[in-house]
Amino acid sequence: MIQLADARRILAAAEKKAEEIGQPMNVAVVDAGGNLVAFERMENAWLGSIDISQKKAWTSRAFDITTKDLGANSQSGDQFFGIHASNDGKVMIFAGGIPIKKDGKVVGAIGVSGGSGAQDHAVAEAGVAAY
Amino acid sequence: MIQLADARRILAAAEKKAEEIGQPMNVAVVDAGGNLVAFERMENAWLGSIDISQKKAWTSRAFDITTKDLGANSQSGDQFFGIHASNDGKVMIFAGGIPIKKDGKVVGAIGVSGGSGAQDHAVAEAGVAAY
Amino acid sequence: MIQLADARRILAAAEKKAEEIGQPMNVAVVDAGGNLVAFERMENAWLGSIDISQKKAWTSRAFDITTKDLGANSQSGDQFFGIHASNDGKVMIFAGGIPIKKDGKVVGAIGVSGGSGAQDHAVAEAGVAAY
Amino acid sequence: MIQLADARRILAAAEKKAEEIGQPMNVAVVDAGGNLVAFERMENAWLGSIDISQKKAWTSRAFDITTKDLGANSQSGDQFFGIHASNDGKVMIFAGGIPIKKDGKVVGAIGVSGGSGAQDHAVAEAGVAAY
Numbered sequence: 001m002i003q004l005a006d007a008r009r010i011l012a013a014a015e016k017k018a019e020e021i022g023q024p025m026n027v028a029v030v031d032a033g034g035n036l037v038a039f040e041r042m043e044n045a046w047l048g049s050i051d052i053s054q055k056k057a058w059t060s061r062a063f064d065i066t067t068k069d070l071g072a073n074s075q076s077g078d079q080f081f082g083i084h085a086s087n088d089g090k091v092m093i094f095a096g097g098i099p100i101k102k103d104g105k106v107v108g109a110i111g112v113s114g115g116s117g118a119q120d121h122a123v124a125e126a127g128v129a130a131y
Numbered sequence: 132m133i134q135l136a137d138a139r140r141i142l143a144a145a146e147k148k149a150e151e152i153g154q155p156m157n158v159a160v161v162d163a164g165g166n167l168v169a170f171e172r173m174e175n176a177w178l179g180s181i182d183i184s185q186k187k188a189w190t191s192r193a194f195d196i197t198t199k200d201l202g203a204n205s206q207s208g209d210q211f212f213g214i215h216a217s218n219d220g221k222v223m224i225f226a227g228g229i230p231i232k233k234d235g236k237v238v239g240a241i242g243v244s245g246g247s248g249a250q251d252h253a254v255a256e257a258g259v260a261a262y
Numbered sequence: 263m264i265q266l267a268d269a270r271r272i273l274a275a276a277e278k279k280a281e282e283i284g285q286p287m288n289v290a291v292v293d294a295g296g297n298l299v300a301f302e303r304m305e306n307a308w309l310g311s312i313d314i315s316q317k318k319a320w321t322s323r324a325f326d327i328t329t330k331d332l333g334a335n336s337q338s339g340d341q342f343f344g345i346h347a348s349n350d351g352k353v354m355i356f357a358g359g360i361p362i363k364k365d366g367k368v369v370g371a372i373g374v375s376g377g378s379g380a381q382d383h384a385v386a387e388a389g390v391a392a393y
Numbered sequence: 394m395i396q397l398a399d400a401r402r403i404l405a406a407a408e409k410k411a412e413e414i415g416q417p418m419n420v421a422v423v424d425a426g427g428n429l430v431a432f433e434r435m436e437n438a439w440l441g442s443i444d445i446s447q448k449k450a451w452t453s454r455a456f457d458i459t460t461k462d463l464g465a466n467s468q469s470g471d472q473f474f475g476i477h478a479s480n481d482g483k484v485m486i487f488a489g490g491i492p493i494k495k496d497g498k499v500v501g502a503i504g505v506s507g508g509s510g511a512q513d514h515a516v517a518e519a520g521v522a523a524y
Contacts, residue, residue, distance in 0.1 A: 033294060
């Protein structure tokens with residue numbers, strides 16, 4: 001189970017990456033139950049991404065998949081098209097959410113929002129690597 | 132009218148199929164009124180599918196159609212595109228929901244979520260067959 | 263962590279009690295993350311209690327307290343008055359929800375709805391006793 | 394304007410107080426715009442308070458008042474009774490939220506949830522003192 005100390009380490013690594021690429025981010029970490037453990041908004045990061053980062057983290061845990069990969073199956077004509085309307089709008093289907101695993105089992109997830117999809121995903125990867 | 136004893140039999144058959152294909156599932160059964168009768172989440176099944184399985188069941192009863200067939204008419208450009216935004220987000224338009232009939236009349240529905248569209252539909256069919 | 267087999271045992275014991283007192287019930291069990299594991303609506307149980315039973319279970323896990331005791335602190339003038347407006351309306355403040363503990367730690371909860379507060383609480387207690 | 398570095402200092406002071414009184418807490422800080430800057434859930438803190446702590450912080454900034462004082466005017470029969478139903482349920486009317494001021498001007502707020510009203514308020518005060 002991801003606890004606060006883990007989440008802080010993950011946030012720090014993600015934010016370090018965000019600084020390197022010069023894009024302020026919102027970063028959220030949820031535990032195995034999909035419940036928020038920690039969140040930080042960097043200076044000048046988008047306000048609209050407070051919600052998105054948290055929902056990306058939730059989505060990645062809820063379906064044990066990156067939001068990037070989920071999105072690739074959720075466009076019009078795809079097998080999961082319409083999934084973004086489920087769960088009271090909590091499902092995000094664009095890059096920035098990644099499950100966090102331990103011994104092959106998903107124990108939580110990170111969600112990043114504040115830049116392009118590629119930037120969000122890269123920052124999330126940096127966070128995951130710190131666990 | 133589907134009652135609890137029927138729903139349990141349907142769930143058991145669906146879960147047996149889920150075990151056979153090795154994919155843990157969320158399974159829900161609604162009655163003729165579209166109201167939930169029973170729900171079960173198998174060990175390690177996706178958390179995000181708790182909601183989706185119930186909404187697939189509701190959708191199949193609400194429109195007396197499989198969610199797979201409804202989805203085939205609800206992609207961008209199709210006659211029902213946008214229907215997933217109706218009913219406060221309760222309409223699911225991807226495979227896994229199937230109406231349950233008795234003497235040609237819809238008496239309820241099953242909704243399955245936890246794998247690919249094809250897997251969800253197959254597990255739902257196994258559930259229906261047990262009624 | 264409460265799994266499906268545990269939840270079924272809890273539901274069965276709760277429903278047995280409901281039958282004894284002659285009041286059909288809706289019964290829900292959530293795990294440590296507050297996520298639904300299983301739900302059953304007995305024949306002729308109230309439709310409006312499908313939602314309430316699930317939210318009572320969630321509430322008992324979310325605050326590690328019975329909804330009866332939470333309610334006793336949430337009336338007008340009490341220290342938690344207004345808590346029922348939090349969490350997007352998921353907080354139930356009347357009897358029927360009880361946390362489920364293992365080795366002193368809350369691992370899930372049961373929620374029962376379909377009768378008077380006293381009946382709901384008694385049925386929930388019967389469910390907890392089966393864990 | 395409260396920035397992330399300020400919020401971290403406030404969270405740390407609040408959590409130190411929470412540890413002293415032996416009650417794990419959820420702590421949130423919002424800026425002058427009422428938007429979340431940082432949030433942390435301590436180990437074993439209530440899941441239902443993730444939402445409440447954030448809404449207490451928002452409420453304190455939204456009305457430039459402690460939620461304890463707002464609550465004192467919002468019970469049944471009081472001048473603001475019913476305010477908890479406004480703003481899509483974001484208004485919390487029990488202790489734990491305190492505005493943060495600089496030169497007499499409100500620049501943000503802290504929200505704490507996880508214990509009794511008195512505990513939440515005391516932990517929030519410790520956080521404010523660190524600014």
